Amino acid sequence: MHQDVKLYARGITKRYGRRTVLDNVHLAVGAGQIAAVVGANGCGKSTLLRICAGFASPDRGTVQIHGTLGYCPQDGGTVDFLVPDEHFLLVGAGRGLSRGASRAAGRAGARALDWEPDPRVQARRLSGGTRQKLNLVMAGIGAPDVLLLDEPYQGFDRGTYLDFWQQLYRWRDEGKAIVVVTHLLTQLDGVDTVLDLTPAGVRA
Numbered sequence: 663m664h665q666d667v668k669l670y671a672r673g674i675t676k677r678y679g680r681r682t683v684l685d686n687v688h689l690a691v692g693a694g695q696i697a698a699v700v701g702a703n704g705c706g707k708s709t710l711l712r713i714c715a716g717f718a719s720p721d722r723g724t725v726q727i728h729g730t731l732g733y734c735p736q737d738g739g740t741v742d743f744l745v746p747d748e749h750f751l752l753v754g755a756g757r758g759l760s761r762g763a764s765r766a767a768g769r770a771g772a773r774a775l776d777w778e779p780d781p782r783v784q785a786r787r788l789s790g791g792t793r794q795k796l797n798l799v800m801a802g803i804g805a806p807d808v809l810l811l812d813e814p815y816q817g818f819d820r821g822t823y824l825d826f827w828q829q830l831y832r833w834r835d836e837g838k839a840i841v842v843v844t845h846l847l848t849q850l851d852g853v854d855t856v857l858d859l860t861p862a863g864v865r866a
């Protein structure tokens with residue numbers, strides 16, 4: 663793997679029962695690049711990200727990650743009875759950060775999305791969009807080299823959605839390799855690679 667390629671997924675094939683969801687998929691993302699994964703509902707976008715993140719195994723193919731990894735799932739990911747700072751501390755501890763550094767990283771990430779977390783409010787009391795902000799902030803704690811973002815903007819209002827793309831461009835400028843699942847094709851001009859997983863027979 664070339665040093666600058668941070669994520670290299672090669673020949674990924676995944677079947678559920680008799681259904682082939684991913685058929686020999688390749689994706690290489692270098693430092694300072696954004697790859698968008700697009701395609702119809704159910705074509706395997708989340709499955710590919712879960713395989714890249716190590717949460718699911720491919721039937722065939724390999725994934726190489728060069729560096730550390732941050733993952734923002736499509737849903738879930740937060741803990742109902744913990745407040746935002748406690749989420750930051752948990753993720754930061756996993757990355758070897760001190761409590762202070764974890765909290766500071768989380769709060770800075772929240773500010774980038776124009777969000778001032780109320781320190782007393784547990785995740786279960788947050789709105790869906792705010793929980794997704796929390797997920798996204800957690801993915802970025804500890805400055806991972808590779809970011810896998812599975813439709814992280816669901817529930818974001820327009821301002822936050824724009825902040826989200828600005829955050830992506832900042833991460834790209836810092837040299838991170840980013841994979842973002844998206845249905846919103848208007849943003850595709852701003853990305854470096856587009857991987858369309860829609861099966862060939864289904865494409866218009």
Ligand SMILES: Nc1ncnc2c1ncn2[C@@H]1O[C@H](COP(=O)(O)OP(=O)(O)OP(=O)(O)O)[C@@H](O)[C@H]1O
Nearest residue numbers: 678679683701702703704705706707708709710736
């Ligand atoms: N654990 C599983 N067991 C069986 N089938 C699964 C499993 N996970 C996903 N699938 C199926 O695999 C297919 C791809 O699912 P996936 O969630 O990856 O699609 P997606 O492209 O992310 O969809 P969406 O755009 O709706 O988020 C779907 O038909 C789904 O039902």
